[in-house]
Amino acid sequence: MATSEAVSAPPAVKASIDPQKPAQQQQIDPYNVGGEVDETGAIKAIDYDRLIQDFGVQPLTPDHLSRFEKVTGKPAHRLMRRKLFFSHRDFDKILDAYEEHGTFMLYTGRGPSSGSMHLGHTVPFLFTKELQEIFDVPLVIMLTDDEKYLYTRNKNDGHQKPGAAPEDFLNFAHENIKDILALGFDMKKTFVYTDYEFMGGHFYRNTSEFESLVTMNQASGAFGFNGSTNIGLIAYGAKQCVAAFLSSYPELFGLPDYRAPDYKAEGKRRHKSLASIPTLIPCAIDQEPYFRILRDRCERMTDPHPKTSLILSKFLTALQGPGGKMSASDPNSAIFMSDTPKQIKDKINKHAFSGGRESLEEHRKLGGNPDVDVAYTYLSYFLEDDEELEGLAEGYRKGEILTGEMKKRCIAELQKFVADFQARRKEVTDETMRAYMTPRKLEFAGNLNPTRPRQAPVAAGANGDAAAVGSADGGSAEAEGEKSAAREDGRGTKGERKAAKLAEKKAQKLAERPKEEA
Structure with missing residues (x-):
């Protein structure tokens, strides 16, 4: 790595001073x-250590990276190695769940x-794409076109400006979906909406229930x-929250939903078997308040x-x-994926x-100082080679590499990345x-050797009986059940123990009845 410290924005820029702007916290x-804006009007870099404290999240440590590599057998992604994904909530628990039970769901938006x-x-x-490939798990990507419409109209004091109707944000969503797909996600295990x-369906039922749990305050x-x-x-x-529940997407796991026009009686009830499977959300830290709620x-659902x-x-x-961050509303703040x-x-x-x-x-x-140099910062995100990145930082600190040379290397890397993207986008x-x-039912394998594999999800039949459905990786429920039965203590699964107990009681009652009645 080029530095043991996390790459970040510069602490302050004199050109940003605005004497009319009052001091304010980040x-x-x-x-x-x-x-933060200080008393002179200078904008300071975002203090991520303070965010860890304010949000109550945990830093991502070398121990987490080691655990990740042990569980997956793969090296940690460059964004983790370079502390650009820098904090978490229960990342260690999702690794435990994957090791023990074999799968989880990825969700982002x-x-x-x-x-x-x-x-x-x-x-x-x-x-997220890298995580999906490493873990071989299902992924759901949510495009929040409705939220963007509501926020934009709220920002405009309730007025709907030209080009900012619901249909416009739906069009933006479709174009953004094509951008996302051009990054190379596997269709067999990815659902986008x-x-x-x-x-509608189970998604809206989860939404309605979750809305009832959150007050205005x-x-x-x-x-x-x-x-x-x-x-x-x-x-x-509430929508963005319940989008993280597997039970919001029963059809992705081979279970019936309940929405027009395909009403199925067994889809009336939400599927409890999906509720126990956890979710991992990779996202920027500004989205954390949703998932704190x-x-x-x-656990109150x-x-x-x-x-x-x-x-x-x-x-x-x-x-x-x-x-701050790149902004779609300021063309000079960002490199767009459509730029030449x-x-x-x-x-x-x-x-x-x-x-x-x-x-x-x-x-x-x-x-120079590479840690505050934007060209170097961008290279830290998109340049895969750790040795080259280290060499650029060291040469810059020694004065052997000039700002123009750093920018030239950054330009070459970004031009290649964007050009490759645009070719796929077409x-x-x-x-x-x-x-x-x-x-549709997604196809994924997850961890092929979990220590405590889950049973396949089941759907309640129209008559109330449990009807087995295919497992997440495309196998049968019966095959999944056979894997689940292999316990070290030899006791079988919970369902098997319950069935055996019921059978034993039935046999006992039958034995106690008179022969004629029997």
């Missing part, structure tokens, strides 16, 4: 991302606010709402769900550097904050997108 929540994603948007998806198109405290916030935005959080209430696990990332800093090679080059050369010295002579003598058709968005 604000990080699902709707605001900004570093995107709020579509423009027709093209930028580099910062790709970071959690690139990481937009809220406007998918709401709790939502206001978590998200900064007030009396002028529209009620749609206040209620929205989720974790406090998931009709079918209790385990606390959701999180692995949380930093923000890919804006080109200007301090105190020339646009990438111009943006890096003109706008990327430098960690170099004021003059060439001073830089050669004293060296191949994503409407038909391809809809195939990913079609509810």
Whole structure:
């Protein structure tokens, strides 16, 4: 690694000073991302150590990385090695669940606010894709088109501006889905949807129940709402929370849902067997308040769900550097996935904050600071080679590598990444997108040698009897049951013990009855 410290934005930038702007604390929540502004108006870098304390999350340590590598047999992803995914909630427990029971669900999402994603948007998806390949587990990706509409209208004091109708955000969602799919997700084990198109069935039942568990005061405290916030935005959080429940997507696991036009009697009841399977959410830390609320209430559902696990990332800093992230609303703050090679080059050369010295002579003598250099920061996200990254940092500190040379290397890497992406993006058709968005049974294997494998989920039949359904990896429930029966203590599964006890009682009653009656 280039440094033992986490890569971050520069501590302050003189050019950002605004004497008219009052001092303010950093604000990080699902709707605001900004570093501290001091009394002179200078914007400071986001203090991630303070966020760990304020949010009550845990730092991701070398021990977690070692445990990850032991469980998976694979090296930790570069974003974990470089502390860019830097904190978590119960990441160790999701590793335990995978080792013991064999599988979990991955869930992440995107709020579509423009027709093209930028580099910062790709970071959690690139990481999620890697996790999906390593663990071989199902993935659900949620596009929150409804939330973006509600938030935008709320921000505009209730006015709906041109280009900001629900249909516009649905169009943004479709374009963003194509961007996401161009990153290479496996269709067999990936389901993508937009809220406007998918709401209903068991998902909506979970939403309705979860809404009943959250008060207005709790939502206001978590998200900064007030009396002028529209009620749609206040209620929205329940959708994003229950999207993390496997029981919201029974069809992905071979079980019936209950929605038009395919009403199935056995789908009326939510599937308790799905509620016990945990979920891991890779996302940026500004989304953590949603899942803090989720974790406090998931065990109070009709079918209790385990606390959701999180692995949380930093923000890919804006080109200007301090105190914020790339923004779709500011073209000069971000590298978009639709940018041309020339646009990438111009943006890096003109706008990327430098960690170099004021003059060439001073830089050669004293060296630069790669930890605050935006070009180097971007390389830390997208350059795979640890040795090359280390060499760039060391050469920059010694003054052997100049700011222009660092930017040139960054431009080359980003141009290649974006060009490869754009080539794949051209191949994503409407038909391809809809195939990913079609509810169907996903195919995944998970851990092939769990220490305590789960039984296959079962669906309640129309007559109330339990009807076996296929296991998550495509095998039969009977085969899954045979694997589950292999216990070290020889007692069999809980279901088998219960069935044996009932059979024993029935035999005993039959033996006690008179022969004629028998």
